[in-house]
Amino acid sequence: MDLSTLLLDLSDGMLIQPTLDSRKSVVIDLGTRHTKAGFAGEQAPCAVFPTAEAQWHSQQVQEGYESTYPDATETVLNYVFKNKLGIDSKDHSVLLGRSLPYVQQNQEKLVELLFEKFQVHSALLPLNNVLSLYSSGHLTGLVMELGAGTSYCVPICDGFPIKGFIMSSEVTGNKLTEFFMNLLSNRDHSFTPITTDPVLAETLKETVCSVAPNLFTALSDSPEVVYTLPDGTELRIGRERYQCPEALFSPNLIPCVTRSIPTVISDCIKKLDTFRGKSCTTSLVSNIFLSGGGSKLTNIRERVKAEVDKCLDEFYASRSKVSLCPSGYSSWLGGSVLCCHSNYNEVAISAEEYHEHGVNITSLKNFF
Structure with a gap:
């Protein structure tokens, strides 16, 4: 086709x-x-x-x-x-x-x-993953889906997935939401509506959480934000909004024994380089897309690129480009x-x- x-x-x-x-x-x-x-x-x-x-x-x-x-x-x-x-x-x-x-x-x-x-x-x-790439107007690229129940990296060439090179992480949106609720619980928050409504919990996470360029800097200067629940209850959320998405880069925070999102992407690139060569791999590296609910987190694109580049050699790091899929x-x-x-x-x-x-x-x- x-x-x-x-x-x-x-x-x-x-x-x-x-x-x-x-x-x-x-x-x-x-x-x-x-x-x-x-x-x-x-x-x-x-x-x-x-x-x-x-x-x-x-x-x-x-x-x-x-x-x-x-x-x-x-x-x-x-x-x-x-x-x-x-x-x-x-x-x-x-x-x-x-x-x-x-x-x-x-x-x-x-x-x-x-x-x-x-x-x-x-x-x-x-x-x-394939459909998300189509929505960006591309046929070749590497799509990291950050979904509620799955986190999969799929390389796609000329419109079709390259089988045998798909990689995954157990850090999913559901686990991030659960981690976020645990962080809030540790601050003695009273938020019964959230614990009984997973959709509301996910909305809260996507609204207030932000990926920190540098976690230590963010934690030392993390002003609280106020989120009003449907019942009128106000939640004051501080450093938790940075701690939660950090699990994408350090899964041991959840805790979870799995690869981080940047590691999944870089491992996929390295495997492609070994078995498919630079010609194929370079075209994929220049079209890395993040999709799914997790891609809505503020600053995630910049942080993922920075972490992926650290894992790659200079040839690929200088050519990598990370983008967000254009639509929710x-x-x-x-x-x-x-x-x-x-x-x-x-x-x-x-x-x-x-x-x-x-x-x-x-x-x-x-x-x-």
């Missing part, structure tokens, strides 16, 4: 001019914390909601309801189609962006669910672009292909 024309055109409120078929494509980014859903060709999802909301709604509508799907994906998709988009899934194609471990472990079950339960026209399950909905936006590509039907799994090969089609047709 040639993706050379996969470029963003934001004129006239559209990404690229969608075809008649692509207008029927539904784009869903099913995240650990939030789900985004909408239609191909649009610049933003028309529905953004806490993923847990779908399960809550199902329990209210049908007492004792239990999804037949292990992680309640069926519940969320049903909620998206019926309640958020108000459509019949039988009339649409679906692009469902998911994190790497989910796709690897549940790909066959998810394809079966889409075609058997929801009877979609076609389906595609690309990696969120970068993976959804990339899916919207991909659905409008003229060759989209070549990579998507059609209903006819599924009924001919069954779930084995995922091994026969797996580009992303």
Whole structure:
């Protein structure tokens, strides 16, 4: 599949001019914390909601309801189609962006669910990292996804992930949020609404936390900020707002035995240099992108670049460029672009292909 024309055109409120078929494509980014859903060709999802909301709604509508799907994906998709988009899934194609471990472990079950339960026209399950890169207007780059439940670094060349070079860290958004709550608890804060509402806790973290260029300097001069909770309670937060994101660079603070985010990126680059050579690696180093909720933290881009450069030799450090994906909905936006590509039907799994090969089609047709 040639993706050379996969470029963003934001004129006239559209990404690229969608075809008649692509207008029927539904784009869903099913995240650990939030789900985004909408239609191909649009610049933003028309529905953004806490993923847990779908399960809550199902329990209210049908007492004792239990999804037949292990992680309640069926519940969320049903909620998206019926309640958020108000459509019949039988009339649409679906692009469902998911994190790497989910796709690897549940790909066959998810394809079966889409075609058997929801009877979609076609389906595609690309990696969120790949979609985030598309949203930036690039086809080659290295995308570090800082998600709520996953932190994965994926090198991508000419629009496709380079398999065998993907690396991860166990420092995730969820662990940072938990760490932040523990730091606040140590100051004897009373914040019951936060401990019972993970979405509120995450919002607080993303609003007040900031990555320090130098932690020791920040801690010695860290004026408090005031955050007002929905119930009117005021929280005064000081050095905790710098201590929390520092775990991205020093996982032992959580504590967690894993690689830091800069180490994951630099190790990926070093492995690429060893096995793919400087020509390939240089193009990736000059296009390092941060995506996911963790990329919203203030000053994270500058700090990640500084730490990554420390781990690289002079050749790559002088050529490295770290950027943030241009949208808070970068993976959804990339899916919207991909659905409008003229060759989209070549990579998507059609209903006819599924009924001919069954779930084995995922091994026969797996580009992303």
